[in-house]
Amino acid sequence: MEITFWLSVFIVFYTFIGYGILLFILVKLKRLTGKKTPEKLLDISSLPSCTLIIAAYNEQEYMHDKIRNTLALKYPQHKLEIIFVTDGSTDQTPQIVAQYPQIKLLHSPSRHGKIHAVHRAIEQVSSDVIVFTDANTFLNEDALQLICRHYEDPRVGAVAGEKRVFSGKEADASSAGEGFYWRYESTLKKWDSELHSVVGAAGELFSIRRDLYQPVGSDIILDDFMISMLIAMKNYRIVYEPDAYAIEHASADVSEELKRKIRIAAGGIQSIIKLLPLLNVFKYGVLSFQYISHRVLRWTITPFLLILIFVLNVFLLSSDDQSLYTIILILQIIFYISAIAGSILENKQIKIKALFVPYYFCVMNYAVFRGIIRYCTRKQSATWEKSKRKDSKKN
Secondary structure, three states, rough: OHHHHHHHHHHHHHHHHHHHHHHHHHHHHHHHHHHOOOOOOOOOOOOEEEEEEOOOOOOOOHHHHHHHHHHHHOHHHHHEEEEEEEEOOOOHHHHHHHHHOOEEEOOOOOOOOHHHHHHHHOOOOOOEEEEEEEHHHHHHHHHHHHHHHHOOOOOOOEEEEEEEEHHHHHHHHHHHHHHHHHHHHHHHHHHHHHHHHOOOOOOEEEEHHHHHHHOOOOOOOHHHHHHHHHOOOOOOEEEEEEEEEEEEEOOOOOOHHHHHHHHHHHHHHHHHHHHHHHHHHHHHHHHHHHHHHHHHHHOOHHHHEEEEHHHHHHHHOOOOOHHHHHHHHHHHHHHHHHHHHHHHHHHHOOOOOOHHHHHHHHHHHHHHHHHHHHHOOOOOOOOOOOOOOOOOOOO
């Protein structure tokens, strides 16, 4: 029982904190023993041709702002094409896009899901690089240049930008928790990229080499993750570019964030099943190590181990090391009480950010349970059901 307890504690600690510490050490060692990568200067003349693809479904509230933001992006005009895909939109989204002749509009009245729309757009792309971004995010004006400069290196197959969550002074559990989570994720991605490769890209902002694109099935939930990882499995790196970022509002509340996380968790389990060969460390080496440490553990056993640790801790109170196990149990109880308090304060709209982080952590791990169940019962559709965002009334 004690062995199981401490092994479970180790895995949970490693998943959320230990991997970050180990990654930091490995990166430091690489810097000491390897050649320092020279600062990559931005040479406009050497930038590849680029197509920016935005899939939009009923996004009329964002469209004018999104288009203005897109047209303000710095990139050689003769090397850039912009495509908006609005399949299935029943509001004014296609009509708004059609007002801008600089943009290529692809619209179909039928809705078959985002990945189907993306496949349709890519069929018309002939540029060297494709950049994907969401319709409800806004990019910094240098984002495309900063991303595409990395393709001078032939070993780079994809580039991931940074997701930033805007919360403002009105931050609640969803925005404070999500913002903290993404800041930590950003740090891990920087170190992952420096060590070898980022483990997957987020759909808010990422890019790929056009000739490396491999279509994924229409049933794929996390299409951005799958597309980028299939490229990594071909022995190409996914580079992280934190200075190219996409800003979006946090989820409207924790229930909306939970809905999003459950979908991601269901997609995570699906991805692990689809990418089973990637678990072979002997074949994929460092990439497999990063994938298992950064993704697989979070999406599979770690949330279950949190429950197991608590239960075993109660039984171990009668062991020889009673005082040690009593302290550990008290710390767990304090943490979970803080999460419950965060939930209560969220409902009462009382803002104490220190309590929102444990609450968000618990919500995130609860979402994994729900996601696994939803995927196993085949109740998770690949078609995206939009979450409500702050400063938005959209569904």
